[in-house]
Amino acid sequence: MDTPIIIGTETEYGISIKNVLEQDPVAASTLVVNVYKDSNLKKVTWDYEQESPFVDARGFMSGGENQQPDEEENTIINDVLFNGGRYYVDHAHPEYCTPECTNARDVVTYEKAGDLILHLSRIAAEELLPAEQEVIIYKNNTDYKGHSYGGHENYLMSRQVEFDDITKGMIPFFVTRQVIAGAGKVGSENGAESAEFQITQRADFFETEVGLSTMVARPIINTRDEPHADEKSYRRFHVIVGDSNMSEFSIYLKVGITAIALKLIEKGVIGSQFDLVKPVIQNQMVSRDLTCKKNVLLEDGRRLTPIEIQRSYLDLAHKHLQPHEITSVMEDVMAKWEFVLDQLETDPMSLDQHLDWVIKKRIIDAFIERHSLNWSDSRVRMMDLQYHDIRPDKGLYARLKKNGRVHQIVDHAEVVRAITTPPTDTRAFFRGSCLQKFSGDIHSASWNSMVFCTDGSSLDKILMDRPHFGTKEVVGDLLKNCTASELVEAVLSSNANKE
Amino acid sequence: MASEKQQEQSEKQQEQKESPTQDHTDNAQPKDEVTTKGKEIKDNLDQLLDEIDEILEEDSEEFVENYIQRGGE
Numbered sequence: 001m002d003t004p005i006i007i008g009t010e011t012e013y014g015i016s017i018k019n020v021l022e023q024d025p026v027a028a029s030t031l032v033v034n035v036y037k038d039s040n041l042k043k044v045t046w047d048y049e050q051e052s053p054f055v056d057a058r059g060f061m062s063g064g065e066n067q068q069p070d071e072e073e074n075t076i077i078n079d080v081l082f083n084g085g086r087y088y089v090d091h092a093h094p095e096y097c098t099p100e101c102t103n104a105r106d107v108v109t110y111e112k113a114g115d116l117i118l119h120l121s122r123i124a125a126e127e128l129l130p131a132e133q134e135v136i137i138y139k140n141n142t143d144y145k146g147h148s149y150g151g152h153e154n155y156l157m158s159r160q161v162e163f164d165d166i167t168k169g170m171i172p173f174f175v176t177r178q179v180i181a182g183a184g185k186v187g188s189e190n191g192a193e194s195a196e197f198q199i200t201q202r203a204d205f206f207e208t209e210v211g212l213s214t215m216v217a218r219p220i221i222n223t224r225d226e227p228h229a230d231e232k233s234y235r236r237f238h239v240i241v242g243d244s245n246m247s248e249f250s251i252y253l254k255v256g257i258t259a260i261a262l263k264l265i266e267k268g269v270i271g272s273q274f275d276l277v278k279p280v281i282q283n284q285m286v287s288r289d290l291t292c293k294k295n296v297l298l299e300d301g302r303r304l305t306p307i308e309i310q311r312s313y314l315d316l317a318h319k320h321l322q323p324h325e326i327t328s329v330m331e332d333v334m335a336k337w338e339f340v341l342d343q344l345e346t347d348p349m350s351l352d353q354h355l356d357w358v359i360k361k362r363i364i365d366a367f368i369e370r371h372s373l374n375w376s377d378s379r380v381r382m383m384d385l386q387y388h389d390i391r392p393d394k395g396l397y398a399r400l401k402k403n404g405r406v407h408q409i410v411d412h413a414e415v416v417r418a419i420t421t422p423p424t425d426t427r428a429f430f431r432g433s434c435l436q437k438f439s440g441d442i443h444s445a446s447w448n449s450m451v452f453c454t455d456g457s458s459l460d461k462i463l464m465d466r467p468h469f470g471t472k473e474v475v476g477d478l479l480k481n482c483t484a485s486e487l488v489e490a491v492l493s494s495n496a497n498k499e
Numbered sequence: 500m501a502s503e504k505q506q507e508q509s510e511k512q513q514e515q516k517e518s519p520t521q522d523h524t525d526n527a528q529p530k531d532e533v534t535t536k537g538k539e540i541k542d543n544l545d546q547l548l549d550e551i552d553e554i555l556e557e558d559s560e561e562f563v564e565n566y567i568q569r570g571g572e
Contacts, residue, residue, distance in 0.1 A: 012571045012572065014566075014568050015568075016565075016566055023565075023567065025568060025569055090571060090572075091569060091570075091571050091572075092569040092571065093568070093569075093571045095571075142568075143566050143567050143568040144563070144566070145567060147567065147568045147569060147570045148570055148571075148572075149568060149570060149571030149572060150571060150572040152572070214572035215570055215571070215572050240572065363548075363551070366544055366547075366548055367548060367551060370548050378559040378560040378562075378563050379555060379559045381559070381563045382555055382556055382559035382562060382563055383551070383555065385563065385566060386554075386555060386556060393554070394554055396551065396554075399547070399550055399551070399554065400547070403543070403546075403547055403550075405543075405547070
């Protein structure tokens with residue numbers, strides 16, 4: 001099984017309007033999404049025909065209706081972006097999805113481009129509001145009152161892998177991954193055991209091991225089976241257990257090591273060897289152990305630290321990944337993975353320029369010491385929230401970055417460019433390029449479809465069932481030299497020939 | 500702007516040069532230099548805390564209490 005690596009993330013942002021009598025998060029989200037435009041051309045709608053969020057990977061359909069907005073609402077709440085990503089209103093949050101990427105570094109670039117898109121949106125939205133009102137957007141996962149919103153990851157996998165193998169291999173991986181990927185949180189919620197500070201924003205919200213729901217009784221392993229690709233060849237593994245990260249280093253390692261762990265599962269080398277006793281409870285315990293050295297209990301009776309379990313996955317990667325499978329980014333990810341595990345072993349606080357939870361803990365500790373505060377002080381809770389404020393002048397993470405106190409993975413110029421430029425090595429290139437060149441001829445789009453209307457009346461749908469096709473190498477010349485109707489004709493006739 | 504970028508690049512190059520298991524401390528460093536560096540780090544942190552004092556939302560109690568979201572996903 002040599003499944004191409006395809007990764008994308010989805011971020012739901014928290015939103016609040018300052019100096020308003022009554023908060024209306026739906027209206028606020030709609031305002032910021034609708035005010036943003038890549039160009040002055042008409043907006044392209046989302047093709048909901050390709051959605052199937054109620055199909056369960058364990059082989060059944062769950063109850064629920066696919067809700068499809070009417071055309072006007074579709075235009076207002078959706079934006080398909082020049083960079084191949086999607087920006088839309090999801091329930092009561094603005095949500096940004098990166099385009100499909102082939103490596104962890106590109107994910108960092110495009111996720112950070114999303115933060116900038118939200119920032120540009122909030123500036124444009126404020127222009128439309130009374131002068132005293134401010135739009136504040138947080139890239140975090142909780143309001144600290146029991147309401148959580150997600151930072152999801154998606155990984156392309158072979159359909160041949162049994163879902164049960166994914167469950168067995170990934171539960172222990174996720175329970176221990178948080179020592180690297182956690183965004184840090186002051187306090188606890190959702191009825192979970194109290195804590196002054198914990199490693200993740202989300203552990204308190206996970207109540208089951210496996211399931212389809214993302215909003216109640218959240219599962220560590222989400223079974224949504226909506227491949228957005230050829231369903232006979234692929235599944236899309238939808239990860240909901242992680243935090244949204246501010247730190248580039250955290251995003252990079254989070255998606256980089258997860259893609260590697262999934263490769264190991266495809267190779268069948270994980271099996272049940274790390275099965276945990278009561279993973280939901282241990283997930284919360286790991287989140288509360290800031291030393292990262294308390295043992296986790298395995299079904300076979302072993303007791304290992306989260307660091308040791310993560311190191312076992314890394315060792316298996318060294319052992320089983322063939323040299324030709326290890327890309328330069330993967331090699332770098334594995335080196336940084338080892339570096340982080342070594343540092344966590346010696347002193348977790350030494351990662352105060354790398355990992356979100358440690359960066360946040362370090363500045364809050366210093367603030368508490370300066371003002372002789374305790375952990376429940378409102379200024380401490382405000383620091384936690386404001387760490388995630390996306391404004392460059394107000395966000396605490398942003399200020400740390402400006403002061404050179406956090407480690408960066410990508411250049412700011414690359415991030416700016418990624419706002420309007422798609423990756424060249426996935427179908428996002430085709431999507432983003434078509435939107436830039438043929439916007440007036442496109443009716444709608446989705447992850448795996450582009451619907452053209454070149455004559456003003458009839459619709460032609462181009463399906464893009466292979467996420468690693470539609471690259472610049474393959475379609476670059478064609479896109480450069482043809483009109484929209486020539487493109488549609490060329491692609492549809494080539495598909496007809498294949499059939 | 501240009502110098503910031505250069506700095507970023509040189510930091511990056513530095514990071515690439517370092518092997519991940521390498522010891523980051525330089526044992527050969529003279530003691531007074533370590534003290535100076537330690538003071539620099541502390542001053543830097545103090546300056547950052549001054550900034551945080553300045554930018555932290557006022558009325559944090561009210562602000563934090565009023566920040567209510569609907570669950571999403």
